[in-house]
Amino acid sequence: MTSPFESSWRGGPSVGALGEFGLIARIRERIGPPSAALVLGPGDDAALLSVPAGWDLVLTCDIQLEGRHFSPRWMTPKEVGARAATVNLSDAAAMGAVPVAALVSLGLPPSLPVAVTDALCDGLLAALAPHGAALAGGNITAAESLIVDVTLAARVEAGRALRRAGARAGDVVFVTGYPGCAAAGLATLEADDALWARLAERVGRAPGDLRARFRLHHAAPVARLAAGRFLVENEAASAAIDTSDGLGGDLAHVAEESGVRIELREAYLPVDPTLIELGALLGTDPLAWVLGASDDYELAFTAPRAKADLVLAMGEALRLPVAPIGEVVAGAAGVELRRADGTSLPVTGGWDHLR
């Protein structure tokens, strides 16, 4: 089917004609003057940042490849830039950190329009700026297809970072938002109008709105930075991770690193009602989306039972859905799901990039 987004990747002069240094100058203009934390931005051999005393530095990177992590058919260049920043901001959120600055390695086909790199850059800045993070540097090379690798530097009070290790038996397991929507969004990118019409009938919304909403779950994730900061500032969480590979697989990392067992309750899992209807139409168990590979960039975390009310208050204060979904128990490291009928299933999987 035709895509309304492909045209955003075409037209105008190419980056090859502009050249590497012309493109760097153009990006520097878009970035503007450096912020207080940034001593030296793009244009030198490296960027310079100042980290205040008493804070640790948080470093993370995530590479996005055309055709593997995103398709020009279903995302605009600005969305690709914003998403490349957001997946890293989400790692900072999972540590409870404050973003400071990002670097970007760009691999660009020389025929790529300059308008595309302009939009990519705008997307990076649009995702970074609201959190006070600068685009501090990077490097550019020619490539067969688009590569966007963002490194994010953030800061967190020394010794206070949220880690995957730290969950203890008796803790409550929480998740923000409605995991699984990104997987459903990815699965339905190429869905035809008939599907959306049938879904619209079931849930009483316009087909175009539904299509747009599910695409955005995949194309325009949101990093839960405010939640991460709340958890650090209130010492509310014992362990945390962002759901970049899928809730089940990511909680398995927490279980592994903490040396605990996590029991999820099916009845407690937040399942978006539209996801249930969509699953019925496609013959997919919505739990496969909720627990399986899905890059929602929600926060999954554990908290001592005494902090549970504080966590629920956080959800209200931030206008953020936060659901208790299970508990931490002693036992072999792993995750299991207690079904409504009392039976238990081991939860495995999540996304493996090499398989």
Next chain:
Amino acid sequence: MTSPFESSWRGGPSVGALGEFGLIARIRERIGPPSAALVLGPGDDAALLSVPAGWDLVLTCDIQLEGRHFSPRWMTPKEVGARAATVNLSDAAAMGAVPVAALVSLGLPPSLPVAVTDALCDGLLAALAPHGAALAGGNITAAESLIVDVTLAARVEAGRALRRAGARAGDVVFVTGYPGCAAAGLATLEADDALWARLAERVGRAPGDLRARFRLHHAAPVARLAAGRFLVENEAASAAIDTSDGLGGDLAHVAEESGVRIELREAYLPVDPTLIELGALLGTDPLAWVLGASDDYELAFTAPRAKADLVLAMGEALRLPVAPIGEVVAGAAGVELRRADGTSLPVTGGWDHLR
């Protein structure tokens, strides 16, 4: 012609069979326990570093693509890993910084042998460890061909970093080592035995040694970290850059950022004697290698005339060739070469990744 290096990329089980998380566990084992500056290494959502008070953080990244920055025909996996770290260490050297920790984004064909990622990892660690830098994290994805993107964090005394801006009229221009050898090494990777035999006759060395030496200039560069630190600790340099794109083009960046003109003297340029003989055999002006696109990762820097003796003493102390190659003058930003015959040539070029 056949390559003795290609076999180092073949054999044994693949990373696809091992899976992403098996591979991450394997890399963590190779890395060992974290150093003092590293609060938290690989295995969480991000790495945690502590930056001492009074130091700025230096951040740089550089992406290396198979077929574009390196060829499996002429480099071993360990060399690719070491070089990916070294090109970033060289940026730290150009800022006068002390390396702290690196992240690596790996794009891996699922069929790639695990032995190759083992060797890549060993190369990264072999390049980082002597400078006290840890491998602190990263991410892994599947890709069509090998991608290695390293981000390096380093530290430098606040306000003391060497920058491209800062050169002033009257300063002396210096360069370490013998730039151009990497370009000659790249140009002769596929050269046949006859060339090396003829060169050997001219310079009185064994053909195999010459071939190996020029390949290493391309495949195994060295970052001039000790020189960068000497220049910062002794406040000896007014501006600095590493010669990653070529001496002429990189000095043009210094001229541009400093708003000065740089006059190089042909008679002063350090030209490796073997490079002159090789140029004669290939019909190449060796100056094209010395000034043009060549990724030697030497340091080019400017210093006030009063510091010139200190700079030459640095060369002796570090057993490092350091040559004064020209001077900084007032005038339109740019670089020119004064030939032995008294004429002048504008120096342009250097490597543009998009052209």
